[in-house]
Amino acid sequence: MRNLVKGLTAHLGELALLAGAAGVTVGAGLICLPAxxxxxGVLAILGGVLSIWGGGANEPE
Structure with a gap:
């Protein structure tokens, strides 16, 4: 259980970004499905770009 909590807290920023992107996508989908x-798709591409730019975060402790 401690490993799970430690892993979640280590990636809290990424999880918040993912939850925000999901909320925006669902909201836009409720207005108009193609939107x-x-x-x-745009948020997935931007998430990939941010992941590439921040690639040095997985260095050993």
């Missing part, structure tokens, strides 16, 4: 798909 939800487009928003989800």
């Amino acid at each position: 939800g798909f487009i928003t989800g």
